[in-house]
Amino acid sequence: MAGGSSINVLEQFELHPVLGGFGEALRFSQAPVFMIVACVIVLAFLHYGMKPAAVVPGRLQAAAEVCYEFVRNLAVDTIGPEGVAFFPFIFALFFFILAGNYLGLLPYSYTFTSHIAVTFAMAMMVFILSVIVSLKVQGFKFFAHFMPPGAPVALAPLLVPIEILSFLSRPVSLSIRLFANMVAGHVMFDIFASFVIMLAGLGFFGDVLAVGPLVINIALMGLELLVGVLQAYVFAILTCIYLREAVSH
Amino acid sequence: MRLPVSLIRHSLMMGVASLPLLVAAAPGAHAAGMPQLDFRNPLLTGQVVWGAGIFLFFYLALRGWALPRVGTVLENRSQRINGDLDQAHQAKADADAAVRDLNQTKKAAAAEAQAHLDSVLAAEKKAAADRLAQLGAKLETEIAAAEAGVAKERAQALQSLRPIAGDVAEALVRRLTGVAPDRSRIEQAVATVAARVQG
Numbered sequence: 001m002a003g004g005s006s007i008n009v010l011e012q013f014e015l016h017p018v019l020g021g022f023g024e025a026l027r028f029s030q031a032p033v034f035m036i037v038a039c040v041i042v043l044a045f046l047h048y049g050m051k052p053a054a055v056v057p058g059r060l061q062a063a064a065e066v067c068y069e070f071v072r073n074l075a076v077d078t079i080g081p082e083g084v085a086f087f088p089f090i091f092a093l094f095f096f097i098l099a100g101n102y103l104g105l106l107p108y109s110y111t112f113t114s115h116i117a118v119t120f121a122m123a124m125m126v127f128i129l130s131v132i133v134s135l136k137v138q139g140f141k142f143f144a145h146f147m148p149p150g151a152p153v154a155l156a157p158l159l160v161p162i163e164i165l166s167f168l169s170r171p172v173s174l175s176i177r178l179f180a181n182m183v184a185g186h187v188m189f190d191i192f193a194s195f196v197i198m199l200a201g202l203g204f205f206g207d208v209l210a211v212g213p214l215v216i217n218i219a220l221m222g223l224e225l226l227v228g229v230l231q232a233y234v235f236a237i238l239t240c241i242y243l244r245e246a247v248s249h
Numbered sequence: 250m251r252l253p254v255s256l257i258r259h260s261l262m263m264g265v266a267s268l269p270l271l272v273a274a275a276p277g278a279h280a281a282g283m284p285q286l287d288f289r290n291p292l293l294t295g296q297v298v299w300g301a302g303i304f305l306f307f308y309l310a311l312r313g314w315a316l317p318r319v320g321t322v323l324e325n326r327s328q329r330i331n332g333d334l335d336q337a338h339q340a341k342a343d344a345d346a347a348v349r350d351l352n353q354t355k356k357a358a359a360a361e362a363q364a365h366l367d368s369v370l371a372a373e374k375k376a377a378a379d380r381l382a383q384l385g386a387k388l389e390t391e392i393a394a395a396e397a398g399v400a401k402e403r404a405q406a407l408q409s410l411r412p413i414a415g416d417v418a419e420a421l422v423r424r425l426t427g428v429a430p431d432r433s434r435i436e437q438a439v440a441t442v443a444a445r446v447q448g
Contacts, residue, residue, distance in 0.1 A: 010283060015296060026295070027292050029292040031292075031299070032299035032300060035296075035300050046311075046315040046318070050315075050318045053321075053325075061322075068316065068320070068323070089308060091311055092307050117288075118296060122304075125304075
């Protein structure tokens, strides 16, 4: 945040050990804490939502059912009938990212999806899963995908490396997309919030001018709410697309 | 084709287990001031390891506990709705059949009543015609008997009228002429007039 007259917008992404020396020894920072909070919120939402198990659902149960059916339809419509097996994974991925993105919008919280290490780890998990499923389902035919069908054999030395590079870039693009969106949003928040504080220290005219960045920050919150769900959706649907390619012959 | 769940689980576990290695092996891209790229920070790799464990637990909790609960409720509702729909369809079919039976019964009852009415009417008509015929015959007989009686009475009256006419004629002639007429001539004249009247 603002330190004196300078702005350190990257300070919010720093990791600090929690639980004192115990947390330091276990390398337990605020990121895993908010990961646990995110998981607990999602599981509690499903638990308390589905507690009545009513035929005619209440609001919370209807919301839980809508979430279930939304991700299930996403998985099955994109991957195909095999998507049923991947549905819990897609659900976990989508809501882990969504809860992480939204938790980061709360004051004094931490956005674990703003760390490239976390997003790259998730992207690699998807990538490795899709490769394993591809090898299991397609066998060595999987490698035939690196040579586009119908292309002249003479172009193979050029096309195959391009295709391999394109394939290997998937986890990079998947992780950087989420990371960059989250970082950009939070940096913008921090910059405009710092403007508010800095302008407020300039007296009456500063107070009046500070309304501008404050309004922008409110608008940014709306945008970040949209970006948060959109990035979770993009991550989930790209995972579904990679898995569809993996299970198709 | 259905993929075995164990394949996904094993793949996930392998993927999750390999993440810290991938992160640790990442190039030392430490940009000054960017905490996300400070790979020397043990907390950065630590959050990936913790995240892998937390995500694995989250996935297993969802797959084994939370999502099946939602799925069961949705399945039960779907079954119940389908069952209710089947019952409604059955009830409608039963109601349609009952209405069809009712219409058929009504039609049959109406036809039977009409036939009964027709038969009763026909029987009544026949009975009435029989009674009329009997009455006609009886009346004919009575008329014939009455006519015969009338003819007999008339004949008797005519028979008893001749002596009276003879006596009246004889008395008139005697009063007019003062002479007693011949009785045989008077009876002959009466007979002639009577024959003319009767003829």
